[in-house]
Amino acid sequence: MGQRYGQLSLEERIEIYRLHAGGKSQRAIAAHLGRAPATISRELRRNSVRTKVWPGGYEPVRAQQLAERRRRWDCRFKLERQPDLRGLVRDGLAMGWSPEQIAGRLTREHGRTLISPESIYRFIYHRSAQKDYWHRMLPRARHRRGHPVPTGGSMLDIIKHRRSLSERPPDADDRQSPGHWEADFMLFARYGQATLVAHERASRFTIIHRPQDRKAPRTAGHLADMLADLPQTLRRSIAFDNGPEFARHHQLANQIGIQTFFCDVRSPWQKGGVENAIGRLRRSLPRKTNLDAITPDDILAAVQRYNHTPRKCLDFLTPAEAFSRFNPNVALQT
Numbered sequence: 001m002g003q004r005y006g007q008l009s010l011e012e013r014i015e016i017y018r019l020h021a022g023g024k025s026q027r028a029i030a031a032h033l034g035r036a037p038a039t040i041s042r043e044l045r046r047n048s049v050r051t052k053v054w055p056g057g058y059e060p061v062r063a064q065q066l067a068e069r070r071r072r073w074d075c076r077f078k079l080e081r082q083p084d085l086r087g088l089v090r091d092g093l094a095m096g097w098s099p100e101q102i103a104g105r106l107t108r109e110h111g112r113t114l115i116s117p118e119s120i121y122r123f124i125y126h127r128s129a130q131k132d133y134w135h136r137m138l139p140r141a142r143h144r145r146g147h148p149v150p151t152g153g154s155m156l157d158i159i160k161h162r163r164s165l166s167e168r169p170p171d172a173d174d175r176q177s178p179g180h181w182e183a184d185f186m187l188f189a190r191y192g193q194a195t196l197v198a199h200e201r202a203s204r205f206t207i208i209h210r211p212q213d214r215k216a217p218r219t220a221g222h223l224a225d226m227l228a229d230l231p232q233t234l235r236r237s238i239a240f241d242n243g244p245e246f247a248r249h250h251q252l253a254n255q256i257g258i259q260t261f262f263c264d265v266r267s268p269w270q271k272g273g274v275e276n277a278i279g280r281l282r283r284s285l286p287r288k289t290n291l292d293a294i295t296p297d298d299i300l301a302a303v304q305r306y307n308h309t310p311r312k313c314l315d316f317l318t319p320a321e322a323f324s325r326f327n328p329n330v331a332l333q334t
Contacts, residue, residue: 013060093137104316178326179236182274199274205323220248
């Protein structure tokens with residue numbers, strides 16, 4: 001028999017049981033039935049699991065009943081019924097896009113809603129429950145849904161001329177006015193390795209630089225260099241946490257005329273834009289990355305991937321597209 005595809009029949013399951021009980025290998029069973037060895041392996045693995053009401057082991061009639069129940073269960077999901085749409089969603093997940101980004105981009109491209117983010121999430125975790133671990137393709141690969149507990153800290157006593165975020169111009173609060181930035185360091189497992197991340201609040205456009213260290217004078221100089229080519233309308237303010245690496249913030253006002261502000265104590269969520277950006281950049285640059293083993297082009301590719309990923313908050317434009325509306329002549333790491 002040649003290679004065959006489709007669901008196993010009850011007769012085939014009876015034959016699998018007979019040959020397996022007779023000591024035949026999975027490859028021998030597959031060859032006898034004209035099936036792939038992986039099909040036999042998956043069949044025995046999925047339908048032999050011990051449960052509260054089943055002592056374990058393979059039984060063909062029970063395996064057939066389980067398969068029929070799975071088919072009925074799977075048909076509840078739109079992605080199970082529409083293989084072409086499932087392929088588009090899987091491609092988006094493989095690119096590192098979230099379900100919201102995938103659903104929003106499909107809606108934008110087709111002019112109508114093809115699928116909701118919630119439908120994608122439900123299918124992903126359904127497949128994971130069936131040992132087909134789709135959740136590993138999610139941006140943060142969480143095995144279950146939920147929100148982490150936030151943490152934070154500060155060393156504001158050493159920061160001179162510090163101004164609270166409450167003093168920042170009110171037009172920065174709604175994230176509609178361009179030119180208001182947030183900055184932070186993205187740290188890595190190896191001691192001393194970090195990247196400096198600057199994030200524009202309105203467009204979500206992000207710039208990365210790998211500094212030699214996190215000393216305050218050097219940090220201020222790097223931020224000035226990163227933003228110096230922008231017009232004054234695109235560098236109005238910048239917000240930090242209370243880390244000592246930002247203690248020389250006042251140099252930025254002297255060098256590039258940008259106002260500096262600081263979050264409240266233990267409140268990193270007040271600069272949530274850059275925190276979110278760092279979380280997304282972790283998809284390409286996880287914490288265990290050795291920065292000495294990659295090139296500057298690799299880091300640039302990571303920020304390009306971020307800046308060219310559609311965002312729901314931008315009506316599924318990319319940060320690069322949104323930033324270009326403010327100043328089409330500026331092209332920083334796009």
